[in-house]
Amino acid sequence: MGHGKTFTAIEVGDGGDGRWGEYARSRWPELSWWLDPERRTPEHAARGRELFAAHMPELVDVRERLAAQLDRPDGDSFLTFANMRTSFAGCTQIGGAGRLVRNYDFAPDRCEGTIVHSRFLRPVIGTQEAGWGLLDGMNDAGLAVSLTFGGRPVHGPGFAVPLVVRYLLETCATVAEALDRLRTIPISTAQNLTLVDARRAVTVHVGPDIPPTEAPDACAANHQLAPVPEEQERFTRTRERLAAVRATGADVAAMLRPPLYLTAYDQGLGTLYTADYRPDEGRVTHHWPGESWEQSFDAFAPGSRTVTLGASA
Template sequence: MTTYPFTMFGITEARPGARWQALFDATWPAYRRFHLSEGRDARPTRAEAEAALQTHMPELHETWEQLVALTGDDDDAAVFLTQWNLPAFAPAACSQVVALDPAPALARNYDYAPGLFEQTSLSTDYRRPVLGTGDCLWGLLDGMNDAGLVVSLTFGGDRAHGEGFGIPLVLRYLLETCTDVEEAGRVLARLPIAMTYNVTLLDATGASVTAHVGPDRPAEIRPVSCATNHRWTEPVDPAHAARYRSVERLDLLGGLQEEGADADAMVAALLEAPLYTRDYAHGFGTVFTADYRPAEGTLTYRWPGIVWERRFDSPDATVDVILGDADTWSTMPNLDAPDPAATPDRPGATAAAEPVAELPADWADRSSADLAALVRAGIDELARRGSGEGFALLTGLSGHVGLALGESARRIAEQGSWAQVAALSGTTKQAAWARWH
């Protein structure tokens, strides 16, 4: 199994400043290569790009000027930051769904190549408080504002590419300027967008729609509250839809809604196959699951064994994640609690699953150090055997250890404090709380 480790950065900075400049310095070389991948002549001039921003999204112009100043007034960066007529993005295959019980919520899986993920969660106050997953330095893949408006994007299944803005900045614009679904729908309908997407919107009242948008076409907005990677029920590109199981994923989400699944059940489904995928090598692995609860003002990122919550006022923090490829999901151990009803023919099954052994009677009297030594010896023996079964079991154990760390940290905090957890783990109190609370 190939692994894809990364650190995700939670950045809270009301106005563009030192934190954003550090992000720019770290990522601009890669973004610059993408921006100029077709040659500078293929990109608009700075004047053309700025004029497009002022014409269609004038409310963002002042912030754009501040960002450009932090780049050292770099012309290429100035054009890139307008997101006007960028090169075509590699399409992501994602799933997103709205649930209304017990309160309005939007959850989504972002399925993409890990190496193309910016790894940022941004909390800003450019025009109003906005919290979401960063892309293209100030755009968003999904997000929420202080009015309770939530937006999320998926690729729309049509590879058409034309004149318009990159969708990450469009999502930023919706959240900076709109308060509800009706208003956001009107804005989407007037904006030129360079590629095809499904954008699902939810507001604090529980109203939700999905907009199918793209270049040289009017936005289609319907009272649909889930989306994958094709237009409504009929894929424009059947081969693409089949490759990424877009119709099957949408049918599953729709079925869950018809059954009345609540928000927690929707999130649980997103963390299991077939919605959760691990084909990272081919750009179709779940990089993160985002869980938006506007009434609570929370954005919770989830991975098997990891829960990381962000709020509008959360301090800067990080979370370490290790993703892993698999040829098929069924060969991977279930990293969450075992499903006793699972069979090898349905998601959630694992051929490597074993009954949980009872703790030997004499272990209860052993010291913690002795227990750790015994566990370590067992792990080492599984590794030495070099068998597929042992490898699969080790993979499952790694997820179980992550869950156990969280339980242990919470018990210590309940009996003592998060400062004690931080001291034991060699991190800050805020980081310990964000990772394990």
């Protein structure tokens, strides 16, 4: 039986005209779920602001502008992404020069389901999570970035990775620039990032306990370099999916079929969308079985689509 999910496309400009605030306030109960209940203290909020100022100074004014629109005592702490809860997710992705294709696998009711066009520091289009973080996205310079969970249950001080994706797209024009930035940013959990520009594609393993480490190729599922425990493989099929995406390449049709398309929605491991980024062309198409939705910098169309999940093509 399929699961219904509504995806929404919104424009928020530079965050200063009220559109972002209106949207975020309307979705606050589900957005605020990401704020770790054990870190809702003034001390954690202050440390989050300090960490943000040290590592993402270019976005401080933007974050404060957005926090003022939330008008909540914990809004600014939330937007630092330094006090987020952890979660286990799936996902498979592959990059090539000028192209990034990914499946996002998670619980339907925990995915924001928002495609956003913003101009905080520069034009960016991406799939939003937790208000202003991004699961994947591209900028007007032709850089695209996407994330997957790295599969290891480690946690340390640093940022939740959707904000790191946002920061890289706001401040970098090339894969090389983004790799340099990644070396300086603390990330709180094990994650895999695939980065693409017109000439280069690379996957990097990051986490609180490892330096950024380039993978053998621009592919990622939900493990890093260590062997995958058999129980984890049975649940996530991460090794199987990585082998499959390497074999099929950047093929949307393959992403919409098993083993890459997952249907364990009740266990939080079902495919919610396939995104095909062509950043050098400034366009992205979100795919579901039997349906697709294209957006671009030249023709971004706000609206909504309700799709049925779970019936692979």
